Amino acid sequence: MLIHSALLALGATLAAAVQPLEVQGEYFINPKTGNRFQIVGVAYQPGGSAGYNEENGRDPLSDADICMRDAALLQILGVNTIRVYNVNPDVNHDECVSIFNAAGMYIILDVNSPLVGDSLTSFNPWESYYAAYLNRTFAVVEAFKDYPNTLAFFSGNEVINDEQSGADVPPYMRAVTRDLKNYVKKHASRPIPVGYSAADVRDILFDSYNYFQCSLEGDKDDMSKGDLFALNSYSWCGESSFEEASYDDLVSGFEGTSVPIFFSEFGCNDVSPRIFTEVGTIYGSQMTGVFSGGVVYEYTQEKNNYGLVSMNEDGSAKLMPDFRNLEKQYSKLDFATIQGQKPPSESNTKPPVCSTKLITTDNFNNNFTLPVPPPGAQKIIDDGVKPAPKGKLVEISDWKVKFTVKDTDGSTITNLEVKPLTDDEINSPGSNTGSGSSSGSTDGTTSGGTDSGDDENAAPGLAARILPAVAMGSLALLANVAF
Ligand SMILES: *[C@@H]1O[C@H](CO)[C@@H](O)[C@H](O)[C@H]1NC(C)=O
Ligand SMILES: *[C@@H]1O[C@H](CO)[C@@H](O)[C@H](O)[C@H]1NC(C)=O
Numbered sequence: 001m002l003i004h005s006a007l008l009a010l011g012a013t014l015a016a017a018v019q020p021l022e023v024q025g026e027y028f029i030n031p032k033t034g035n036r037f038q039i040v041g042v043a044y045q046p047g048g049s050a051g052y053n054e055e056n057g058r059d060p061l062s063d064a065d066i067c068m069r070d071a072a073l074l075q076i077l078g079v080n081t082i083r084v085y086n087v088n089p090d091v092n093h094d095e096c097v098s099i100f101n102a103a104g105m106y107i108i109l110d111v112n113s114p115l116v117g118d119s120l121t122s123f124n125p126w127e128s129y130y131a132a133y134l135n136r137t138f139a140v141v142e143a144f145k146d147y148p149n150t151l152a153f154f155s156g157n158e159v160i161n162d163e164q165s166g167a168d169v170p171p172y173m174r175a176v177t178r179d180l181k182n183y184v185k186k187h188a189s190r191p192i193p194v195g196y197s198a199a200d201v202r203d204i205l206f207d208s209y210n211y212f213q214c215s216l217e218g219d220k221d222d223m224s225k226g227d228l229f230a231l232n233s234y235s236w237c238g239e240s241s242f243e244e245a246s247y248d249d250l251v252s253g254f255e256g257t258s259v260p261i262f263f264s265e266f267g268c269n270d271v272s273p274r275i276f277t278e279v280g281t282i283y284g285s286q287m288t289g290v291f292s293g294g295v296v297y298e299y300t301q302e303k304n305n306y307g308l309v310s311m312n313e314d315g316s317a318k319l320m321p322d323f324r325n326l327e328k329q330y331s332k333l334d335f336a337t338i339q340g341q342k343p344p345s346e347s348n349t350k351p352p353v354c355s356t357k358l359i360t361t362d363n364f365n366n367n368f369t370l371p372v373p374p375p376g377a378q379k380i381i382d383d384g385v386k387p388a389p390k391g392k393l394v395e396i397s398d399w400k401v402k403f404t405v406k407d408t409d410g411s412t413i414t415n416l417e418v419k420p421l422t423d424d425e426i427n428s429p430g431s432n433t434g435s436g437s438s439s440g441s442t443d444g445t446t447s448g449g450t451d452s453g454d455d456e457n458a459a460p461g462l463a464a465r466i467l468p469a470v471a472m473g474s475l476a477l478l479a480n481v482a483f
Helices: 002-006 064-077 094-102 131-144 163-168 170-187 202-213 247-254 278-282 321-331 377-383
Strands: 022-024 027-029 039-043 081-084 106-110 150-157 194-199 228-233 261-266 291-296 309-311 317-319
Touching: 039 106, 064 094, 064 317, 064 321, 081 291, 106 131, 131 150, 131 170, 131 377, 150 170, 150 228, 163 170, 163 202, 170 194, 170 202, 170 377, 194 202, 194 261, 202 228, 202 247, 228 247, 247 291, 261 278, 278 291, 278 321, 317 321
Parallel strands: 039 081, 039 291, 081 106, 106 150, 150 194, 194 228, 228 261, 261 291
Antiparallel strands: 022 027, 309 317
C-alpha cells in the first residue's frame, strides 16, 4: 500500500528510494542532507562464490523471495549497505534491488566473478586484461548504474596479496579502474565511484593504497585514480582494542586520505561466536574522522563459519548467535549522531602526485605508466556494451517473508516482513524490530519449500567455499586469485 502512495511520484520511481550518495573528497556524502555517510554493511553472497554459476540464471540478487527474507533480517540488524561479490549482469535484478532499496540499503558491487576470464588475475595479469573481460565488468555497470542505491563498484578484490602480485598487478589494476571510470563517465547518469578492495596485508597495504589514490598529474579528476579505497581486515579478534588490533596504525596510515576509506570486510572469527566489540570503535571518534564504516563478513553461514544466518535449501533460515551479538553492538550506537556528521568545511583532500617515492616496499611496482586499453576495449567504452542489460526499480506489492525464520533459541520469528522506508530514508537499527506488523497477518511465517524447483545446479548453502581471503589474526593471507 505504501508503494501505491509513492507510485509515479517522479514518473519513474516506483518504490520510495534512498538518496544516491556522492563521493566528496575523502567522504561519502548524502547530497540532500550534506551529511557524511557511514557504511554499516554486511557481505551478502548466499551460496558463496562456489554457488555462483553463469548458466543457472541466478545470482544473489535474482530471487525476490530470498531477497525479501534477507532484507527483512538485515533491516532488523540495522544495516544500510550490502556488498555483493558475484553477479551475473544478464539476469534480472529489479525486484531484489527494489526490495533492498525500499529497505533503505545501498549495494556495493564487485564487477568480477570467480569464473575464468571474469577477473584480473594475480599471476600474469596481462594475460587476463582483454576486451571480453572488460566487457563483462562494463555489463555489471550497465546492469546497476540506473538504481539509486548502487553505492560503488569494486574494480578488484585482493588481486594484490603478496610481493609477486605487488610487482605485477598494480598498473593493470589501475588500468581496469580507469576503464571502468571512463565507462561510468560516458554511460551513467551520475558519477558512481569505482575503487579497489585490498587484502589487509600490512606490509603492502599502504603501497597499494598510494598506488591507487595518487594522481598522475596531481589533479582530482585523474581517470585512473581510485575513487575510494577499501580493505578486508581481520586484525580485531574477540575482546581487543584500537591499539591491540592495530587499528591505530590504519588510522595514522590513512590520515589525510584523498578518498573514502572503509572496511570492505571485517569480523575475525578466532573467537566464535563473535562478539563484534570492534563495532563501537569503528563508528567511534577514533576512527570516523578517517574511516567511513565497514562491512561485516558475512551474511550466510558457510563452512568457513563467518555467518550471521544459517540457510536451508527450502528457504527457511535460522539466526546464528553472531547475528544477535552484532545487533547488540549496533544498538549501543547512536546512529542519528553517527550519520549526522558534517564534513569539515575546509577539507584538504588533494591527492599526492604519483611518484616512485610513494612506494616503500622494494618489489612493489612503482611505475605509473599504465597499459593502454586492450584491442577492442575502447570501442566498447565509446559505444557501450551491446546488448546492455538495464535495471530499473519496480513495484513490489507484498513485503511479507515467505519462509520460516527461527531465532537463535529455535523459536519462530512471526510476521517477518520488510518495512519499506519513506523516500530518502536510510536503514538504521530499530526500523524493523522483527515482531508483528500492523497488518496483523500471520502469513509471513508460512513455511517455505517453494524455492527448490530450480535448485539442481545450485551449490547448497553449505557448499564448500574457501574464503576469498581472510587475513587470519596474524594478517597472513589465504589468497584466492579468482575472487
Ligand atoms: C558484452 O556483454 C554483454 C552483456 O553481458 C553480452 O551480451 C555480450 O555478448 C558481450 N560482448 C562481448 C564482445 O563479449
Ligand atoms: C614503465 O612501464 C612502461 C610500460 O610497461 C615501460 O615502457 C617503461 O620502461 C617502464 N619504466 C621503467 C622506469 O621501468
